[in-house]
Amino acid sequence: MMCQKLKLVIRFLLTMHLISESISLVELKNIKCESLDEEFSTFDYCYLKSVNRSYKYFSLRVKLLKLPVTNAKVNGALYQRLNGYKPFLYNITVDACKFFKNQKSNPIASYFYDAFKGYSNLNHSCPYNHDLVLDKLTAESLNHHFTKILPFPQAEYMVHMNWIAYNINRAVFKIYFALT
Ligand SMILES: *[C@@H]1O[C@H](CO)[C@@H](O)[C@H](O)[C@H]1NC(C)=O
Ligand SMILES: *[C@@H]1O[C@H](CO)[C@@H](O)[C@H](O)[C@H]1NC(C)=O
Ligand SMILES: *[C@@H]1O[C@H](CO)[C@@H](O)[C@H](O)[C@H]1NC(C)=O
Numbered sequence: 221m222m223c224q225k226l227k228l229v230i231r232f233l234l235t236m237h238l239i240s241e242s243i244s245l246v247e248l249k250n251i252k253c254e255s256l257d258e259e260f261s262t263f264d265y266c267y268l269k270s271v272n273r274s275y276k277y278f279s280l281r282v283k284l285l286k287l288p289v290t291n292a293k294v295n296g297a298l299y300q301r302l303n304g305y306k307p308f309l310y311n312i313t314v315d316a317c318k319f320f321k322n323q324k325s326n327p328i329a330s331y332f333y334d335a336f337k338g339y340s341n342l343n344h345s346c347p348y349n350h351d352l353v354l355d356k357l358t359a360e361s362l363n364h365h366f367t368k369i370l371p372f373p374q375a376e377y378m379v380h381m382n383w384i385a386y387n388i389n390r391a392v393f394k395i396y397f398a399l400t
Pocket of ligand 3: 340341343344
């Protein structure tokens, strides 16, 4: 377990160095939200809005129907598009209740969470007893985070997330974006 974690951290640091030269721009392509258990949670909304070419954002709201939620995990995997989407570098599962108690416990999760924390109300530990909201996360803020701090190779990507409560996968969230 520890060994796996260490490997991930080393890979993360290596990647950071290897590809830190290219500067690219994030273009949001699409988002998809799917509830796998409508008695547990539903999406009030989930959309990508294009105001104009340069100003796009996405928002979503998850209604939690079995409150309070005291056990939650998030599995996130990054895919790169080649011939279809192939797993790329990261696939991590984070115990959300533990992570939000101590964000330093998981530097990789912390890195990804930092990208959207200013736009969400996820920022506390369990129990969750309210709707979960992500409000107007812009390409620009993702740009700042992912290309100035950690540039990836130019390509199309997808982040696939499973939202797991009490060890059952309740919802799937996918965000598609390109680095150009
Ligand atoms: C795009 O929309 C934003 C927000 O309304 C505005 O501030 C910006 O000037 C627009 N950009 C272009 C190129 O029209
Ligand atoms: C990521 O890991 C989870 C749990 O170990 C596994 O079920 C899933 O298939 C993996 N996804 C990818 C893209 O490798
Ligand atoms: C969570 O975010 C809200 C809104 O940005 C803020 O008011 C609150 O203090 C934050 N809570 C924690 C524990 O950081």
